[in-house]
Amino acid sequence: MRSHAGTPPSRRRFLTLSAGGAVAGAAALSGCAMQVSSxxxxxxxxxxxxxxxxxxxxxxxxxxxxxxxxxxxxxxxxxxxxxxxxxxxxxxxxxxxxxxxxxxxxxxxxxxxxxxxxxxxxxxxxxxxxxxxxxxxxxxxxxxxxxxxxxxxxxFSQDSMYWYNTALFDTAGIDHPPETEPVTYGEWLASAKRLTRRSNGQTTVFGGSYNGVQTPNLLASLTVAAGGNLFSDDFSRVDFTTPEARKALGWYIDYCRARVGPSIIQPDPNTWDGPTYQASRMAMSGNGYWLGGLINTDKKLAQVSRLAPAPVFEGGRRISSCQAGTGLWxxxxxxxxxxxxxxxxxxxxxxxxxxxxxxxxxxxxxxxxxxxMPAQETYQKRALEVQNAELEHFSVIAFTPYATSDSLFALFNQTAPAAMQGDMSVDTLAGRLNSVMNEQLKRGKEQVG
Known part of the structure; x- marks a missing residue:
């Protein structure tokens, strides 16, 4: 293996790269086999x-x-x-x-x-x-x-925005959401309940999907929208029991309990929103502008689809974050x-x-x-106008440096199903999430030094 000037980072610093730190450490030991270019x-x-x-x-x-x-x-x-x-x-x-x-x-x-x-x-x-x-x-x-x-x-997209199918709204007799003013999260969920269709115990149309890029990113954004912060000032802890984080968590658990859209207790057989929305089996999809790339491949669907601003909490801030921003470093x-x-x-x-x-x-x-950006068709222009107006509400939602989103996501998925199924209160869930996530964050902070 070629030597390299400078000291490479120690394995110890990486042990929180995944939920299974020991796996990461073991993988690091075999790194010599991974030289791919000279x-x-x-x-x-x-x-x-x-x-x-x-x-x-x-x-x-x-x-x-x-x-x-x-x-x-x-x-x-x-x-x-x-x-x-x-x-x-x-x-x-x-x-x-x-x-x-x-x-x-x-x-x-x-x-x-x-x-x-x-x-x-x-x-x-x-x-x-x-x-x-x-x-x-x-x-x-x-x-x-x-x-x-x-x-x-x-x-990028502002991932708290959502697309909706006007034909499904019309069939259900529900007014379309306004294109420039946001609805509240409560209104969004109420519409999703009315839009959901079930037959023989099976969901045939999801009223709305709202899961964000990953649940920790979503809950961090929702908490800021409610007027608070999920993380402490030094990002070393989460606190789901603050009024704002509790409001965010409570809304998401209500969404899961209502079974109006995909969640870990009601998975989408397609594994993501795209094919379900394309099949007109999802009335609202909580995905930003990027989903238009898929929607626009079907002109008929594109003509009945609209993009809407990110919802707000009653009395909360109007913010519209990006939960991904994938790129290179x-x-x-x-x-x-x-x-x-x-x-x-x-x-x-x-x-x-x-x-x-x-x-x-x-x-x-x-x-x-x-x-x-595409604006040839009327529906493209319409989505672009909504998107351009939304840009002024963008803000960075700072995330913790002490744990990966994947590791917090895994902890959430282990802890939350009982609450989603109605077998645990949201307050109990908030306390348990604090306990398991803060243990992970504590280890991560110790390793960063």
Missing amino acids: AVSGPGETVTLMVKPDDISPELVKQAQKDIGVKIVTVRYDLTKLIGMMTNGNPPDLVRGVGATDAPYFAARDVMQELDPYFAGSSVLDLDDLDPVNDLWRYDGRTQGKGPRYGMAKD MPKKARNKDAAWRVFEWFFGEAPAKARASSGWGIPTLKSLRPL
């Missing part, structure tokens, strides 16, 4: 990307070679494999990440390259052109949304940083970014690319 210097460099198959297609890999003369080698994203590569001083050159939750986690562990000097020298990515969603990729050592930039989102120990940055510029600011912007599968993260 970059050469000069023209024709090789850059290794750890991504998921949907992040970059084989066609784009070929296009990069043609456009910028860099060979891209991809390795499938896998957290334990990433730990192994980093602890052995052989990280990928660029890694996919979910800005909303991964950025503070990895930045706090000092394994991400600060990108401010690269942005400062770039003729492709102008800081003034960056959409505020890219602040999800900033971390000042304490709070997400401020400080150095560690990555960038490839596109550069490990501090990457070997081929200049070539990796060239790929970064190309991916986020050149041909691939323009193609993504015009696809309708997300909002571009460069403001200058917004004119490429």
Whole structure:
């Protein structure tokens, strides 16, 4: 295995990368088997990307070679494999990440390259052109949304917005939600109950789906919408018993108990909203603008579909967060940083970014690319007007650096079903979530040091 200047991060710092820290530590020990590229210097460099198959297609890999003369080698994203590569001083050159939750986690562990000097020298990515969603990729050592930039989102949506099928509303005799003013979460749930259709004990039409990107991200956003914060000021604890967090948790448990939409006690057989909404078996889908990329493949469905603002809590703030902001970051120990940055510029600011912007599968993260968003059809223009008005309500919802969203999600899923089924009170659930999640956060804080 090639040696590398500088000391790689210790395994100890990574033991909270997953809910099963021991697994992560064990995986790190076998990292020598994971060397995937040996970059050469000069023209024709090789850059290794750890991504998921949907992040970059084989066609784009070929296009990069043609456009910028860099060979891209991809390795499938896998957290334990990433730990192994980093602890052995052989990280990928660029890694996919979910800005909303991964950025503070990895930045706090000092394994991400600060990108401010690269942005400062770039003729492709102008800081003034960056959409505020890219602040999800900033971390000042304490709070997400401020400080150095560690990555960038490839596109985004405001994930608390929702799509609805006007034909299903008309059939149920329910007024359409307003397109510029938000409904309350209570009104949304009341409509979902009226829109749900059941036959012989089976749900034939879901009235509404509202699960966010992951439950911890959703509950953090809902708590801010209710006027509070799920995390303590130093992000080392959660508190579901505050009035605002209790309101957020109570609403989500009410949603699950009502069985108006998918949840862990009533899974969607399709595993996600897209096919169910396409089949007109879901009246409202709590997904942001990006779902329009799927909806617009069926013109008939697109004509009866509308995008609506994120709901609000009665008396709460109007906020519309991004719970994902998926993009790329550069490990501090990457070997081929200049070539990796060239790929970064190309991916986020050149041909691939323009193609993504015009696809309708997300909002571009460069403001200058917004004119490429599809607006040929009346229904596209309509959705775009709602989306553009919603942008002013965006805000970064800071997430804890002391645990992965996946690990908190697993703890939630182990603890919450009894409450969803009506066998445990929301207050009891709040106390139990505090107990199990704060134990996880405590371990994570000890390991960050």
